[in-house]
Amino acid sequence: MRVTKADVIQTASDMADKNGLSNVSLKAVAESLHIRTPSLYNHIDSLESLLREVAHKGMKAMNERMVQAAIGKIGDTAIKGVGIEYLSYMIEHPGIYETIQWATWHGTEQTGEIFRNYLSLLKTLILSCDFKQTDIDEILNLLTGVLHGYTTLQLRYAFHKPEEVKAALADALDTVLLGLHQKYDQ
Amino acid sequence: MRVTKADVIQTASDMADKNGLSNVSLKAVAESLHIRTPSLYNHIDSLESLLREVAHKGMKAMNERMVQAAIGKIGDTAIKGVGIEYLSYMIEHPGIYETIQWATWHGTEQTGEIFRNYLSLLKTLILSCDFKQTDIDEILNLLTGVLHGYTTLQLRYAFHKPEEVKAALADALDTVLLGLHQKYDQ
């Protein structure tokens, strides 16, 4: 019956997805858990640290889903699959994604480490396209940029027409990969 | 000697650039202007509305700079010029850019209108590349996505090595334009 740290993080995550990051407060989280606000401090250090934990849990879940999406695929197909999964997660968890963005500015070393796991997955997939090792970072920067920017800007439409936006992202990634191959293929 | 609305917005903008959006408060703005916090309400409606005005002013300034950067250029050159200007503005005004991002979620109709001005400029430039009218929106979505995502993710490096990151953005845009031409050229 007693509240656990995982409960607190889960409640904050749900609240972010439902009402937006700006409406996540310790007061609201505590009420949702039927405890008093100060009791939350038995589980967390501060509101900021809670939000960081929401972000970290979300980033890990997102990474895990992208890894799953990549299984059995290589090259362009794998990159597109991972990109679609990235967008899908954001559609399902817009508040967590908002928190992840917040954490890129207010993050700790751990935030960076989890982010590097994501980069590592993409790097492996880029290599599976037979791009040269020396071009990896340029390609990585472009791909991560497109994924972050495209999905963020299309998110408001993605709620209403998720399949259309996912298809559009696949097309956009096709275009980018076309350019990448033309520029970097050996 | 008396404070004007423009002063308030300017002070909040400077504060965002210097200390980050999360450190902008009415208390801090008032202190910086040597007036009491409630006096700010003679100029603004609320903290939220002040942040929106900071964002709107920043978006307009950014649009204006991009228009200037586009003058005398067409096609790929114009798009790259505008993109570099976009990044340059963000490097110079990271706090305002943060506020602009905030406003995309907490914006009003006016926010959308200013954003559409930016889209309109890009559309014109895309047409100057001789792309077909029917492909404009797909191309626009990709370009805006790359600009937002790439610049956001590279911003932390851009502070230390602005010229390198600008050159890297130009290369990334080259790659994207290569793909766009291969896919959409008539």
Added chain:
DNA sequence: GCAAAAACACTAATATCATTAGTATTTTAT
């Protein structure tokens, strides 16, 4: 110039949160 109106600043008060301190109770571990 002068009276009325508007703009602008102030103090005082209220509301909302986050956070800390200190304490009691329940669960866990030895």
Added chain:
DNA sequence: ATAAAATACTAATGATATTAGTGTTTTTGC
């Protein structure tokens, strides 16, 4: 079974946004 740890509580503090009400300066209309 008892000591320790975890978890909950109440009460208090501090920071900030916001409102109400008031006085003063500046601007406007004549």
